[in-house]
Amino acid sequence: MRKIKSGKTPHFVDLGRDFPLAEKSDGIIALLDKKGIICFVNKAHTSVLGYSKKELIGRPLCDILYPDFVDKKVVSEVLNGKKFNLIHAKVLKKDGTYVLTETNTQPFSWKHKKYIACFSTDVTERYILEEELRNSKAESDALITYAPVGIYEIDFRGPRFVKVNEAMCKLSGYTKKELLKINPMELLDTQSRYVFQERMRKTFSNEKIADTVDYKVIRKDGSFLYVSLNIRPIYENGKPVGAFVIGSDVTERRKMEEMLLKSEEKYRAQAKQLETIFNNTPVVIWMTNDQDSKYIFGNQTANEFLGVPTSTNVSKSGPDMQKVNHYFVVKNGETLPPDDMPIQRVARTGEPLFDFEMDVSFVDGRTKTLMGNVVPFLDENNHPYGAVGAFIDISERKKVEQQKDEFLAVASHELKTPITSLKAYTQFLAALFTKKGDEKSALYLNKMDAQINKLTVLLNELLDITRIQSGKLQLKLESYNFNELVKETVEQLQLTSSQHAIETELDKDICIFGDRYRVGQVITNLLSNAIKYSPHATNIKVGSKVSSDAVTLSVKDYGLGIDEDSKDRIFERFYRAEGRRGESYPGMGLGLYISSEIIRRHNGKIWFDSKAGKGSTFYISLPLTNTLQGKNK
Amino acid sequence: MKKIMIVDDDLSIVDAIKSILELYNYEVTTCSNGSTLVQIHECQPDLLLLDIWMPGIDGKTLCKSIKEDPLIKGLPIVIISASKNVKKDASDAGANDYLEKPFEMDTLLAMVSKYVK
Numbered sequence: 001m002r003k004i005k006s007g008k009t010p011h012f013v014d015l016g017r018d019f020p021l022a023e024k025s026d027g028i029i030a031l032l033d034k035k036g037i038i039c040f041v042n043k044a045h046t047s048v049l050g051y052s053k054k055e056l057i058g059r060p061l062c063d064i065l066y067p068d069f070v071d072k073k074v075v076s077e078v079l080n081g082k083k084f085n086l087i088h089a090k091v092l093k094k095d096g097t098y099v100l101t102e103t104n105t106q107p108f109s110w111k112h113k114k115y116i117a118c119f120s121t122d123v124t125e126r127y128i129l130e131e132e133l134r135n136s137k138a139e140s141d142a143l144i145t146y147a148p149v150g151i152y153e154i155d156f157r158g159p160r161f162v163k164v165n166e167a168m169c170k171l172s173g174y175t176k177k178e179l180l181k182i183n184p185m186e187l188l189d190t191q192s193r194y195v196f197q198e199r200m201r202k203t204f205s206n207e208k209i210a211d212t213v214d215y216k217v218i219r220k221d222g223s224f225l226y227v228s229l230n231i232r233p234i235y236e237n238g239k240p241v242g243a244f245v246i247g248s249d250v251t252e253r254r255k256m257e258e259m260l261l262k263s264e265e266k267y268r269a270q271a272k273q274l275e276t277i278f279n280n281t282p283v284v285i286w287m288t289n290d291q292d293s294k295y296i297f298g299n300q301t302a303n304e305f306l307g308v309p310t311s312t313n314v315s316k317s318g319p320d321m322q323k324v325n326h327y328f329v330v331k332n333g334e335t336l337p338p339d340d341m342p343i344q345r346v347a348r349t350g351e352p353l354f355d356f357e358m359d360v361s362f363v364d365g366r367t368k369t370l371m372g373n374v375v376p377f378l379d380e381n382n383h384p385y386g387a388v389g390a391f392i393d394i395s396e397r398k399k400v401e402q403q404k405d406e407f408l409a410v411a412s413h414e415l416k417t418p419i420t421s422l423k424a425y426t427q428f429l430a431a432l433f434t435k436k437g438d439e440k441s442a443l444y445l446n447k448m449d450a451q452i453n454k455l456t457v458l459l460n461e462l463l464d465i466t467r468i469q470s471g472k473l474q475l476k477l478e479s480y481n482f483n484e485l486v487k488e489t490v491e492q493l494q495l496t497s498s499q500h501a502i503e504t505e506l507d508k509d510i511c512i513f514g515d516r517y518r519v520g521q522v523i524t525n526l527l528s529n530a531i532k533y534s535p536h537a538t539n540i541k542v543g544s545k546v547s548s549d550a551v552t553l554s555v556k557d558y559g560l561g562i563d564e565d566s567k568d569r570i571f572e573r574f575y576r577a578e579g580r581r582g583e584s585y586p587g588m589g590l591g592l593y594i595s596s597e598i599i600r601r602h603n604g605k606i607w608f609d610s611k612a613g614k615g616s617t618f619y620i621s622l623p624l625t626n627t628l629q630g631k632n633k
Numbered sequence: 634m635k636k637i638m639i640v641d642d643d644l645s646i647v648d649a650i651k652s653i654l655e656l657y658n659y660e661v662t663t664c665s666n667g668s669t670l671v672q673i674h675e676c677q678p679d680l681l682l683l684d685i686w687m688p689g690i691d692g693k694t695l696c697k698s699i700k701e702d703p704l705i706k707g708l709p710i711v712i713i714s715a716s717k718n719v720k721k722d723a724s725d726a727g728a729n730d731y732l733e734k735p736f737e738m739d740t741l742l743a744m745v746s747k748y749v750k
Contacts, residue, residue, distance in 0.1 A: 424649030
């Protein structure tokens with residue numbers, strides 16, 4: 001008994017993921033390279049022979065063949081790319097026993113390499129049976145009946161079936177009774193019928209028959225399958241009168257052969273399409289097919305971005321690292337070591353990166369900012385074997401963002417400076433006139449001052465909107481006493497209206513975490529709205545309630561209320577309320593929008609109850625435990 | 634009479650604040666350039682109103698150097714600024730208090746009387 005030589009497999013690459021259909025096929029499939037080294041075996045192969053993929057892939061095929069069984073010349077012709085049908089081979093199993101196979105070979109190219117695809121059927125059972133029949137000469141009925149391959153005897157004088165076994169019925173879809181009434185030739189399609197007759201003729205006249213062939217069998221239900229037939233003539237008085245035929249179903253093997261050819265064509269077409277997309281997309285793409293990222297190639301956009309010729313290996317982790325020392329990847333101000341660069345990291349760890357931002361610094365002093373996603377290529381066991389990253393150049397956007405930040409800061413300062421002096425002069429004059437006893441002039445100046453205050457509010461709202469839109473509304477987080485803030489705000493707002501009495505009913509004192517100034521701004525907004533929109537009411541109620549996880553503040557007025565049509569829109573930007581008689585109210589319609597944004601940023605809620613003509617109650621609720629750190633942008 | 638010094642690059646603001654404070658009987662000196670530290674030593678004010686965002690002068694550094702100068706470190710400083718960050722800027726610079734522009738005259742007067750008794 002022979003055994004496969006033990007030893008370390010020199011090179012193991014599982015191509016299973018490239019041939020998912022072959023991998024799942026029941027047919028025994030192997031790919032050989034030109035030297036006869038096994039490059040791929042499918043699952044059926046491993047289960048029939050008992051070797052793991054690792055034990056086989058990378059070994060010469062000869063290691064598992066009985067040399068006396070296969071013609072060396074045939075083997076070398078196979079490896080030279082000749083197509084063979086039904087080569088018989090004896091293959092050594094891991095347990096020391098053997099399997100007899102019928103194999104078709106087919107030269108095949110994949111990803112620019114040439115392979116030999118071997119499609120085999122296990123015909124051991126059939127051979128043993130034939131052997132027995134040959135040896136005993138006595139056809140054992142039981143053996144024939146229950147053999148797992150189709151067996152039948154034909155009498156050419158019918159022509160008709162003389163005997164058929166169970167497997168033959170299963171194969172053809174007919175019952176035994178039906179088969180015995182059918183002309184056996186009707187089971188074959190026209191071409192196969194011709195081939196069968198031709199071969200019979202040759203057999204009987206002792207002519208040489210080339211390869212064995214597959215026959216196409218039409219089943220009772222109209223479907224078809226392929227069988228390979230072993231035919232033994234039956235003579236009577238020296239004349240051929242019939243044949244004893246053993247047939248195995250090789251449909252699966254045939255399907256795989258066809259599939260492989262088709263998938264190769266499809267692969268070529270897809271590869272061409274992908275290549276076209278890859279090279280013409282305006283996105284920077286880099287890709288590696290090895291876990292160590294020794295080779296990273298980019299598309300045309302990527303090569304133009306880095307200023308390298310087409311097909312340059314841009315990996316800083318590989319053999320060509322010296323050729324790409326004109327750029328560095330910088331993250332948070334620090335140059336990343338090659339192994340931490342995004343493609344390398346993802347190919348190694350298998351963890352994808354999303355919205356990854358990095359600066360690419362060139363030795364000529366330029367810096368570009370890229371943002372993109374990097375995803376790993378995973379094999380069927382979810383192990384990474386490469387990665388692809390797609391990036392867009394956001395350098396221009398970054399610059400604009402920075403300019404916007406600067407504009408905000410300058411606008412804020414430049415607009416507030418004249419307002420500050422205008423306000424100070426106005427108040428100075430009002431105080432001066434009051435001292436001199438000119439109350440009338442002082443009154444006008446106080447009215448001017450009130451308008452300046454409105455201007456200040458509008459300016460602040462405008463700046464806030466710009467901040468919100470550019471994602472620059474910064475929360476300054478601190479722990480603060482909520483009731484104190486409410487009381488302070490109520491006191492300030494009470495000063496602005498002598499008509500309304502603001503009553504407060506507050507729950508217990510608690511400290512919450514958030515931006516005190518911004519929450520104060522929200523409360524101010526709710527209170528000033530309550531005052532503004534209840535011109536004929538005399539009081540406003542402010543209440544708070546502390547629950548286990550939140551504090552809720554309510555501001556209730558007895559004013560105009562909100563009509564049904566407007567209820568969905570009041571938190572929208574630039575929405576302005578109108579009185580029922582068409583009166584308009586000052587403001588740009590930004591207050592509630594800004595308030596809702598501020599509350600949202602605190603992970604809180606803002607809502608209201610209102611009835612037109614009866615007044616409104618606005619609520620805000622803020623979580624007691626807030627995990628806002630890290631969200632501060 | 635209590636002496637208050639105003640440092641701001643915008644002369645109209647300096648003038649307006651000066652007018653208000655003088656109306657309430659404070660003596661006011663002003664400065665709008667980098668020689669502030671020398672002037673403070675010379676005129677020994679009781680309170681400094683300091684804008685920290687001025688072209689060419691780093692208000693924060695000025696504030697810190699006053700607070701580190703043994704002769705004048707007791708001088709109360711109120712930062713006045715149009716920035717939303719004025720509270721943080723003031724505490725970073727070691728100032729005693731802050732006023733956000735634009736401010737109410739009453740708030741200014743309350744702030745002044747808090748530090749100048």
